[in-house]
Amino acid sequence: YGKFGSNVLALKIGVPQERKAKVVEALRQNIAEVNDHLDTGIVATRFLFEVLCDNGLKDLAYKIINQRDFPSFGWWIEQGATVTWENWNGADSHNHPMFGGGIGWFYRDLAGLRLIEAGYRSFDVRPVIPAGLEWVNYTHDTTYGPISISWSCKNGEFAITCDVPVGATATIWVPFAGDLPKVKCNENIIAKGVRDGYALYKVKSGRYSFRSQM
Numbered sequence: 001y002g003k004f005g006s007n008v009l010a011l012k013i014g015v016p017q018e019r020k021a022k023v024v025e026a027l028r029q030n031i032a033e034v035n036d037h038l039d040t041g042i043v044a045t046r047f048l049f050e051v052l053c054d055n056g057l058k059d060l061a062y063k064i065i066n067q068r069d070f071p072s073f074g075w076w077i078e079q080g081a082t083v084t085w086e087n088w089n090g091a092d093s094h095n096h097p098m099f100g101g102g103i104g105w106f107y108r109d110l111a112g113l114r115l116i117e118a119g120y121r122s123f124d125v126r127p128v129i130p131a132g133l134e135w136v137n138y139t140h141d142t143t144y145g146p147i148s149i150s151w152s153c154k155n156g157e158f159a160i161t162c163d164v165p166v167g168a169t170a171t172i173w174v175p176f177a178g179d180l181p182k183v184k185c186n187e188n189i190i191a192k193g194v195r196d197g198y199a200l201y202k203v204k205s206g207r208y209s210f211r212s213q214m
Contacts, residue, residue: 003030005039005045006044007027008048009044010023012047020055024055024057027051027052027057028060036067038072038073042099042101045099045101045102046104048102052064058109058128061109062130062131062133070088075088081094083095086099107138109127111127112124112149112151112173113125113140113147114126116171119143119144120144120147121144121167122169122170124170124171124173127151127173134153134154135152136149142168147163148161148163149163158211158212158213160174160209161209162207163207164204164208168205169202169203169204169205172201174199174201175212176197176199177212177213178213183212184211185209187206189203189208199212
């Protein structure tokens with residue numbers, strides 16, 4: 001569908017299933033042509049990182065967000081930026097929110113918090129673990145109280161602790177490799193199923209901790 005974010009938006013909106021793999025590969029090639037940097041505008045940057053994660057390219061998303069040379073968020077930091085700018089090259093406003101949309105990926109995918117029911121009465125915790133990222137801590141205030149997510153992945157062991165506020169319910173997705181019985185929890189909870197390499201646990205309010213082997 002084209003460069004500069006057109007393939008990103010196509011995948012976000014939805015493409016025919018028989019074309020999807022071809023579009024994902026085209027997007028990967030688009031990014032490779034710019035040496036795994038950003039070449040997207042404000043609209044496609046909003047969805048770039050989550051589209052990569054949703055299509056099996058989580059390590060590439062993490063590589064792009066960690067670039068420190070031009071054009072990248074890291075290059076802005078190297079120039080002394082403390083907020084997002086209007087243009088990658090530093091032209092015009094140095095306090096501009098529009099590229100900040102892509103950073104929503106931090107909580108949607110890296111922390112894994114996804115809204116299911118309005119007000120976070122029901123939500124999923126489905127963390128994405130790219131190679132090289134060892135931990136994430138995130139807290140989100142809701143009308144029911146704070147949701148807290150903390151996970152680490154070191155030496156092949158994954159651990160996650162999640163606080164579910166009173167009145168809310170959550171489905172916690174625990175990544176694992178090997179046998180499901182080896183997933184450990186601080187409560188006597190039985191997994192409701194397995195999907196895409198995750199064990200799914202439906203929980204009510206409380207603090208829950210899980211451990212698994214990756």
